[in-house]
Amino acid sequence: MSPQERETVPRERDWFRSAVVYQVYPRSFADSNDDGVGDLRGIIGKLDYLERLGVDVVWLSPVYRSPHDDNGYDISDYQDIDPLFGSLDDLDDLIAGLHGRGMKLVMDLVVNHTSDEHPWFVESRASKDSPKRDWYWWRPARSGFVPGEPGGEPNNWESFFSGPAWELDEASGEYYLHLFSRKQPDLNWENPEVRESVYEMMRWWLDRGVDGFRMDVINFISKDPALPDGPVRDGRPYADGTASFISGPRIHEYLREMHEQVFAGREEALLTVGEMPGVTVEDAVLFTDPARREVDMVFQFEHVGLDHDGSKWNPTKLRLTDLKASLGRWQAGLAERGWNSLYWGNHDQPRVVSRFGDESPEYRELSAKMLAGVLHLHRGTPYVYQGEELGMTNMPFATIDDYRDIEVLNHFREATELLGEDPAVVLAALAPLNRDNARTPVQWDAGPNAGFTRGTPWIGVNPNSGAVNAEEQISREDSVFTFYRTLIRLRHELPVIAHGDFTMLLPDDEEVYAYIRRHEDHELLVLGNFSAHPRIAEVADPLWADARRLLGNYPDAHGLALRPWEFTALLRPIPIPVPLAPLDTEVQA
Structure with a gap:
């Protein structure tokens, strides 16, 4: 963009530079009807808590209709609420409650893929001649192979949830692409009808009062139409998709089009965040430059990839020099244009106190505060994952039956049944970095089930909830909760933190x-x-x-x-x- 063109760009929005975002994973936040699963009414009942903490934005993980193969990130209806979580009326009440307290609501947007039970995919797989066949990625078996034979998949991409990224549809004899679960087929963004349907849905949510979107793996939506084989590492196909689907050839075009079709004219008060695995600093500058009108900030994964050896099932000890080099590079790279997101944890990451701190009784609170202070005072917008403000720790899962995450269950099955690995060794490797560590219920008090539910929780409650809980911390001046409150207030008050x-x-x-x-x-x-x-x-x-x-x-x-x-x-x-x-x-x- 030339200097002359840049002069025509509206003044850069900067409200989010002094803002703090809080992520709610609804399934594990607060249960209002005692069915063991958190819900929208449970969140509404905790709005005074969020207001007291002082956060500006609530990011809500998916509450759309879903078969819950991947805990709601497999969506079967983008414009309705799953009864497990409540209703559209409940969501309207949540929006009103947040807005009445001066907070915004950001919805999770999952449009790289849908559920295989979404009507779009049901129609797509009904026939090779279906008008929606091209809404997803369908391909015949690789040349020289019979459909269903090992190696017959259209390319060598792997699913991030283990196994090939292709599933054979027996009825048509063709394969469909799924970078994640086989029940999460990838949408074909090359088709303009797909894009317009997504944009129409997004406009519908904004009209309803939603204040923006956190966009799940959004840099995967542009694939090289040739679907070439990916790179090979250690003698096996590896799904990093360097030239195939990570920040693919039309990704910037799609995000600019999305901005024009959805956000233009009302973006002043909105927040758009792109989750982008594999994104580089150089790409992030382009994605987040306000003049380009793509997204406000990205979630990058470089710093949370430093404590394992290629696979998070091979954990290693973090070297602080590596962490500083990584975060420092992102601070420097986005110093002049664009903006950083700052996070230690989310629904896909383990608890940071267990990961980078010290969860022992002597140092748990000290290390939780240290990690919070170091992160929040960087240049960027901080994100707090539910329970992080209490210093919650990883869960001591005892057996594979204690887990709920499809990623863990698939890996355990593959490692033990197909590769013959020792189950005890596999379990030990799963413990530090698995996603279920972050998905145990928020610990509200020292009572049964940590005050999360009076029913049977969908996943186990951390046994340290008697010592680590909100009720004990809210009024204590030296608690982790109070420390987070102070950090958030300082970001609001001191320009050197928000703008330095x-x-x-x-x-x-x-x-x-x-x-x-x-x-x-x-x-x-x-x-x-x-x-x-x-x-x-x-x-x-x-x-x-x-x-x-x-x-x-x-x-x-x-x-x-x-x-x-x-x-x-x-x-x-x-x-x-x-x-x-x-x-x-x-x-x-």
Whole structure:
């Protein structure tokens, strides 16, 4: 875009720079009717809690009609609410309740794929001559193979939920593409009728009062129509789809078209977030540049891919230098154009205290606060996943029967039945990074089922709910909840947090995370000790030791000496340089 064209772009919206988003995973948030599953009325009953926390936006994971093969991310009707969660009237009440408290609602948008029970797909698979046949990706068997034979799939792509990304339809003898579950067929965005139907649905939700969308794997919607084989690693096809479906050839075109067809004219108050696995910093600049009118920010996965070896079932220890290099690269890459999203957890990630912190009773709260402070004071919009503000931890699942996630169940079956691996070894590898860690019920109190339900919860409650729960923390001044409240308030109040620049410090230190934010007449030094022993933050400017402590996770200030899992943020006016003496001034001996 030329400078002349850029001048015609409306003033950049910036309300979300000082905003904080809270993700609700409805199934596990609060159950109002005691059927063991969270619902919309349960969320409505907790709006005062969210208002007290101080968040600005609630991102709601899918509540659409669904067979729940992938817990609602397999949608069978985009314009209705699944009875499991309530009704459209309940959603209207939720919108009104949020708006009445000054908060916005962002809906999850899942349009890379639908459920195989969606009427579109039912019609598509009815016949090769169906008018909707081309709404999905159908292909015959690979040349030289009989349909259904091993290796007969149209290409070598793998499903992210194990096995080939192609399912044979016995009736037609053709395969359909599913990058995820076989019950989640991929939509063919090459077909303009598909795109217009999606845009019409999105406009319908905005007209109903929704304030934007978090778009699930949205950079997968553009596939290379040739559907070429993907790269091969370790002798087996690997579904990273480098040149095939990750940020494919028409992705920017589709997102600009979506903006024009859905958001144009009313985008000032909306929020659009693209979940984009495999996205690069360079692509993210294009996606989030306001002048290009695509999305406001993206979810990237680089930093949550640092503690495993290619597969999250092969966990490794995080190196802090890798984390700093990754987050620092994204801070620098989006410094001039675009915007960062900031997150540790969501419904697809384990609990951050267990992952990057210390879940022991001695350090759980300290490390939870440290992780929150380090993240929230970066440049970008922070996201809080439900229960994160309480310091919730991973679930100690005992057997495979305790799990509910299709990704886990498919992997366990494949590893033990097809590959012959030891079930105990597979279970141990599943424990640290599985998605069900984040999906156990929010711990509201120390009572039965943590106050989530009086029924039987759909998934087990973490046994530490007696010690880790909202009721105990809400009024305690030194709780994790109160610390999050303070972080959110500071982002609202201090321009240096919402708008300041970013400079990474100590990039080679394996235990201390340090950076500086600067804006106008203030600068902020942020320090986090990612270890259980004392450290000195060896920053170049020792005068920081005398700066005012804005926030910390210990009750007293300690300068640049960091105690185990300590977080401190120091604020000071930007120093005025001492002027040099005039050249003609005599120097006294």
